[in-house]
Amino acid sequence: MSFDEIWAVPDAAVASGRIPGYVAAVRVRGHVEIHAAGRTAIEAGSPPMRTNTLFRIASVTKPIGGVLTLSLVEDGVIALDDEVARWAPELASPRVLRAADGPLDDTVPAVRPVTVRHLLTLTSGWGVGLESSPLITAMMERGVFASPMGHTIGADEFIARVGQLPLVFQPGEGWRYETSMNLLGIVLERATGRTLSELLAERVFGPLGLADTAFAAVDPARMAAAYRPGDDGALELTDPPDGRFARPPGFEQLSGGLVSTAGDILRFCNAIADGELLSDASRAAFSADALTPQQRATASDAFLPPGASWGLGTGVITETGAWGWTGGTGTTASVDPSHDTVAVLLTQRAMAGPDDSPEDFYGAVEAAAQRPLS
Known part of the structure; x- marks a missing residue:
C-alpha cells in the first residue's frame, strides 16, 4: 500500500x-x-x-x-465521582457566575461539588472561552489562561489562582475547554503522592x-x-x-x-x-x-x-x-x-x-x- x-x-x-x-x-x-x-x-x-x-x-x-486517569480509576486509587476537594481544598465550595459575561462578584453558591469526572470531561465550570468577559480578563491577568507554551507558575500557585475564580456555570451543567485538565493533573499528583x-x-x-x-x-x-x-x-x-x-x-x-x-x-x-x-x-x-x-x-x-x-x-x-x-x-x-x-x-x-x-x-x-x- x-x-x-x-x-x-x-x-x-x-x-x-x-x-x-x-x-x-x-x-x-x-x-x-x-x-x-x-x-x-x-x-x-x-x-x-x-x-x-x-x-x-x-x-x-x-x-x-x-x-492515565482511567488507569488509576481501574486500580481504585481514585473514582470518577470522587469530590476533588478531598485532595484540593482550593476547589472546595466554589462560587458560580450568575451570567457568563457578568462581573466576578455577582455569583451564587455551587449546588454540587466538583468531581474527578467533571474535570476529566471538562464540565467543572472552570475553563477558557474565546469571548471577552471579566472572567477571561481575570484569567489572563492571573496567568492561568490557556497557553500551548505552558505556565511559569508552580502547580500549587496555579490551582490556588484558579480556585479563587468563579465558575462560569454550575458543575456538570456545561462544557469549558482546557483548565479542568490542568486541575486534574494536580489532583492526580496529590492523590498518589x-x-x-x-x-x-x-x-x-x-x-x-x-x-x-x-x-x-x-x-x-x-x-x-x-x-x-x-x-x-x-x-x-x-x-x-x-x-x-x-x-x-x-x-x-x-x-x-x-x-x-x-x-x-x-x-x-x-x-x-x-x-x-x-x-x-x-x-x-x-x-x-x-x-x-x-x-x-x-x-x-x-x-x-x-x-x-x-x-x-x-x-x-x-x-x-x-x-x-x-x-x-x-x-x-x-x-x-x-x-x-x-x-x-x-x-x-x-x-x-x-x-x-x-x-x-x-x-x-x-x-x-x-x-x-x-
Whole structure:
C-alpha cells in the first residue's frame, strides 16, 4: 500500500512555505509508515526533519492524560465521582457566575461539588472561552489562561489562582475547554503522592516503550523550532529548540505539556485502539460521547464543531466513533475505527484559525483506507 497521496497534503504545505516541515505517522488497515519532510526551522541550512524529531504536542497530551486517569480509576486509587476537594481544598465550595459575561462578584453558591469526572470531561465550570468577559480578563491577568507554551507558575500557585475564580456555570451543567485538565493533573499528583512524570512512566510510557515522550525534550538537539503565523502570514518564532521545552516546566500540565515524536504518539494510539493498557470497559468509556445535550450546547463550535463531542479526556466524533485531538502548536492525532486508521501529524505551525485545520490530511488518510490493497 502506498501512502504517497497522504504525504502529498503536508508536502504541499512545505513547498508553499506554510510549514517548515513535518513528521507524520499513519496506520491504514495494519500497514504502517512514518514519513518526515522539510526542515526543523525556517532558516536555510537548518537540520532536516527526521522521524525521531521532537515536537511540543500541546493538547494531544489530553488523551494521554485521560488514559492515565482511567488507569488509576481501574486500580481504585481514585473514582470518577470522587469530590476533588478531598485532595484540593482550593476547589472546595466554589462560587458560580450568575451570567457568563457578568462581573466576578455577582455569583451564587455551587449546588454540587466538583468531581474527578467533571474535570476529566471538562464540565467543572472552570475553563477558557474565546469571548471577552471579566472572567477571561481575570484569567489572563492571573496567568492561568490557556497557553500551548505552558505556565511559569508552580502547580500549587496555579490551582490556588484558579480556585479563587468563579465558575462560569454550575458543575456538570456545561462544557469549558482546557483548565479542568490542568486541575486534574494536580489532583492526580496529590492523590498518589507522585509526579505526573512518575505516574506516566509507570502506567503509560514504560509499558508502551515511549522513550521519547516527556514533559521536557529528552534530547534538545532533536527538537524542532516552534512558530506562529504573524499578521502578514509570515512565521514568527515562539520557542527555539533550546527554549522552554528543553528544561522542566513550572509544573507538569496534563492539558498540554508533553514533548514527543510521531512514532511515540502512533504507538500510544495503536495501543488504545488494539486493546492495551485499559480494560475493554474503560477503553469504550474513554472514546464514547460523555456529554449530555445540555453540556454540548454550551461548547463553542471552535472547540467542538457540529458532530464532535468529548469523552473521558479526548475529543470524539459521534457518527464514526473516531477519537483524538489537535494541539495548538500544530499537532494532531486521530483513531478512526470505522476506517481502521490511526493518523498522526506533527508540524511546527501553531493553530491560528480554520485554515490550519488538519482535515485535508485526515481526508487523505480516509481516502487511502477506501482504496483496495495492492
